[in-house]
Amino acid sequence: MPIWTQGLSSFNIDTILKHANEIPEIADSIVENLVECTSFESLTERYNISRIDLIQIDTEGYDYEIVKTLKLDNFKPSIINYENKHISMKKQHELISYLSSYGYKMYCNGHDTLAYLGCMNSL
Incomplete structure (x- = not known):
């Protein structure tokens, strides 16, 4: 797979799968990870921005x-x-x-x- 795909990520799997015409095997390479998220408002409050x-x-x-x-x-x-x-x-x-x-x-x-x-x- 092309090197640029190593940094490809999204909250929406369909966005990743749109690259299937360029990279037919992309579906087999998808790894799902849970990530902690926070809101912009929470960040500004936490760091007093x-x-x-x-x-x-x-x-x-x-x-x-x-x-x-x-x-x-x-x-x-x-x-x-x-x-x-x-x-x-x-x-x-x-x-x-x-x-x-x-x-x-x-x-x-x-x-x-x-x-x-x-x-x-x-x-």
Whole structure:
């Protein structure tokens, strides 16, 4: 199997299986592990974080769910960047509406979406 597959992981097995056309034996190589998860809000409380400048999200198919859990009333990072590759068009539009409602402007570049506050010149 290609070396890049060693780092491939997702909360959603279907996202991994989408690579079967490139790697026919991928289903036989999947290993399921339970991982401890925590919310963004829990992390900020635990470590007494009062300001966030950048959030980078690349969770191979779970980006929509992660973005939707962000409590943007409490924190408004200047930049939120997430991978849109595995998000349906309907959910992409939902995220754009959600983030826009908090004042974010959006820039889509290939498989990534950049949500930012202010103007691009200041980034």
